[in-house]
Amino acid sequence: MPDRFLRRSLAVVAGSSAIALSVSGFAYAAPGATHPSSTTTGRSCLRAAGAPAATTSSRQHDFAVAAAAYGVPRSVLLGVSYLESRWDNHGDHPSTVGGYGPMHLTDVPLSDIAGAEAAKGEPADPAHPVVRPAGLHTIDMASTLTGLSVTELKSNLAANICGGAALLASYQNQLGHAVGTTTRVNAWTGAVRRYSATPSKVDASQFARRVYTVIHNGMSRTTNDGQRVTLAAHPSASVPSLAEDSSTQTDCPADLACEWVPAPYEWYDPANGPGWYGNHDLANRPNDMKIDYIVIHDSETTYDEDMQLVQDPTYLAWNYTVRSSDGHVAQHLHPNDVGWHAGNWYVNMHSIGIEHEGYAATGATWYTEAMYQSSADLVRYLASEYHIPLDRAHIIGHDQVPGIKAGYTAGMHWDPGPYWDWQHYMALLGAPLRPDRRTRSDVVTVAPGFTDNQQTVTGCDGNAADVCPTQGSNFVYLHTRPDASSPLVADLGLHSNGQPSTTYVSDWGARADAGQKLVVAKRQGDWIGVWWGGQLGWIYSPASNPVVLPSQGETVTVRPGATSAPVYGRAYPEEGAYKPYQIAYQTVAPLEYTIKPGQQYVLADKNIQTDYYYAKTYECEYVADDCTDVVGQTRYYEIWFNHRIAYVQAADVAVTPLQR
Numbered sequence: 001m002p003d004r005f006l007r008r009s010l011a012v013v014a015g016s017s018a019i020a021l022s023v024s025g026f027a028y029a030a031p032g033a034t035h036p037s038s039t040t041t042g043r044s045c046l047r048a049a050g051a052p053a054a055t056t057s058s059r060q061h062d063f064a065v066a067a068a069a070y071g072v073p074r075s076v077l078l079g080v081s082y083l084e085s086r087w088d089n090h091g092d093h094p095s096t097v098g099g100y101g102p103m104h105l106t107d108v109p110l111s112d113i114a115g116a117e118a119a120k121g122e123p124a125d126p127a128h129p130v131v132r133p134a135g136l137h138t139i140d141m142a143s144t145l146t147g148l149s150v151t152e153l154k155s156n157l158a159a160n161i162c163g164g165a166a167l168l169a170s171y172q173n174q175l176g177h178a179v180g181t182t183t184r185v186n187a188w189t190g191a192v193r194r195y196s197a198t199p200s201k202v203d204a205s206q207f208a209r210r211v212y213t214v215i216h217n218g219m220s221r222t223t224n225d226g227q228r229v230t231l232a233a234h235p236s237a238s239v240p241s242l243a244e245d246s247s248t249q250t251d252c253p254a255d256l257a258c259e260w261v262p263a264p265y266e267w268y269d270p271a272n273g274p275g276w277y278g279n280h281d282l283a284n285r286p287n288d289m290k291i292d293y294i295v296i297h298d299s300e301t302t303y304d305e306d307m308q309l310v311q312d313p314t315y316l317a318w319n320y321t322v323r324s325s326d327g328h329v330a331q332h333l334h335p336n337d338v339g340w341h342a343g344n345w346y347v348n349m350h351s352i353g354i355e356h357e358g359y360a361a362t363g364a365t366w367y368t369e370a371m372y373q374s375s376a377d378l379v380r381y382l383a384s385e386y387h388i389p390l391d392r393a394h395i396i397g398h399d400q401v402p403g404i405k406a407g408y409t410a411g412m413h414w415d416p417g418p419y420w421d422w423q424h425y426m427a428l429l430g431a432p433l434r435p436d437r438r439t440r441s442d443v444v445t446v447a448p449g450f451t452d453n454q455q456t457v458t459g460c461d462g463n464a465a466d467v468c469p470t471q472g473s474n475f476v477y478l479h480t481r482p483d484a485s486s487p488l489v490a491d492l493g494l495h496s497n498g499q500p501s502t503t504y505v506s507d508w509g510a511r512a513d514a515g516q517k518l519v520v521a522k523r524q525g526d527w528i529g530v531w532w533g534g535q536l537g538w539i540y541s542p543a544s545n546p547v548v549l550p551s552q553g554e555t556v557t558v559r560p561g562a563t564s565a566p567v568y569g570r571a572y573p574e575e576g577a578y579k580p581y582q583i584a585y586q587t588v589a590p591l592e593y594t595i596k597p598g599q600q601y602v603l604a605d606k607n608i609q610t611d612y613y614y615a616k617t618y619e620c621e622y623v624a625d626d627c628t629d630v631v632g633q634t635r636y637y638e639i640w641f642n643h644r645i646a647y648v649q650a651a652d653v654a655v656t657p658l659q660r
Helices: 003-013 040-049 058-070 074-085 110-119 138-146 150-155 157-174 185-195 201-217 303-310 345-349 369-386 422-428
Strands: 219-222 228-231 293-298 320-322 329-331 351-356 395-397 443-446 475-477 511-513 517-524 527-532 535-540 548-550 555-558 601-605 611-614 628-631 636-641 644-649 653-656
Touching: 040 058, 040 138, 040 157, 058 074, 058 157, 058 228, 074 157, 074 185, 074 201, 074 228, 074 369, 138 150, 138 157, 150 157, 157 185, 185 201, 201 369, 293 369, 303 320, 320 369, 329 369, 345 351, 345 611, 351 369, 369 422, 475 535, 517 535, 517 601
Parallel strands: 293 351, 293 395, 320 351
Antiparallel strands: 219 228, 320 329, 443 517, 443 548, 475 511, 517 527, 527 535, 555 601, 555 653, 601 636, 611 628, 636 644
């Protein structure tokens, strides 16, 4: 586990006396409780959990056994586990914060903490040895409480659930509350807050709010290893309020309690002129430029380093960061200002960027349920405030941002990657991917599922030949023929030599993600042929298990009489729009692709703003024509085009009316 991770973890839990565990003298507080205080309960819990034969409901049974063994309401145990892991099994591999199993029992080595202290510039002090905060080693506490070994708690799912139940009972006992399956669900909010292992009252309360929301509404899902787990709705469960109000400077939902960590607007090198400033631009959105997109990133680093980078004027800035462990949100820019985050200035002008702590190649160990829920709450709020459509043409991944012109596509980003659960995320946004027509159509929406959609991906460890660990994925591959053994389609922007795309984790050339819309050109057996980046690509979609949904939508094709239509990565103005200003014309240059006659692509948005925001110097309001939005007359459309969005000029295409 790298030291840079520990620095962030220690910032979350160091110095917290609220979560310090004392297991000496542990005894249940319920009068007449039948649950023994000795560690034999843990062994009995494990034996009872493992008694029935393994079935698809074994995990449900394990939760029931553990809840009864330790006097924890079953709904509370299920709710906490859902927020920690969505009840999934990741084997004996830890999560981003060193958590194991469905109950996310943590185990961060003391040596790593010492290394983190040194990395922060704090040398070892023999008189004050490093002590592990309790939130970084709850697995040891669970082992003491249950008598089960740390190895068992890491690798045996039933043991892990027993350990989590013992911790919850311990927290309830420490708070002086009764323990027993007959105690009220609402009486456990304090123990649930403490289970979050964060010293922040706001974050602990947010964790409890999310747990009790799940308990109140109920939840049922099939886990990544095929287990069906259900938490029945408890309408009487009360969702607790936050412990503190959010910062008045933040633009966030009140319930989210965002932290204000401002990005600097700073002239850091005056000797080299007014262009040496960072790390964003001042603007007046949406009064000058519409906000059309929210871009979902993963940061490819830890939250701690995110905070360092976004406060560095020589680096880049984005609007928000979401922490993996607990879904905590920090805001860095007001949405009216323009962050430098997307790698495409036009998209920067019209978007809000949200970074998510994690690494795209790792996937589920970073993309926690707490992260998904906080992010979705934030996006839903921002979409309402700035009138951004809740669809996958406007809530986009960084991997959907187009290159700015030919030659730039291959260098574009690929996060949040193949393991971001778009279908779950869109459902959390209140915009689930569903068919919007009853009959078969030529416009379809990709919706392959996630947990059961385990596509072959390679190179997650950096070695292109190594197959990545099996896990749910958000995409389907496109082949050159209706045959699974045929090559994957090529992407001219990514593989200029015309070579087929690959299964390498960062190779998005032949991947259609959940929520993308396509036009079906041919059907052959269980295969559909769709237009994809200037060519026909084939997707396996059997009638018994289709990976696409029938959808409505207008489409575009080449205007009559034209031989092709250029495709653009920016909706920049025509040359004449710049003439009133002392601003150089930004060439309207197409991407590598063209649309050929007969090909069709789904129209994503007709109301595209044609403009270029010129902001080149520090405090640009004092410079003539700086901080100017050059608005043009050329009309553009946004379309779905291969893995990414793109733009076409309205004069180059014809629009086919909405399918009914």
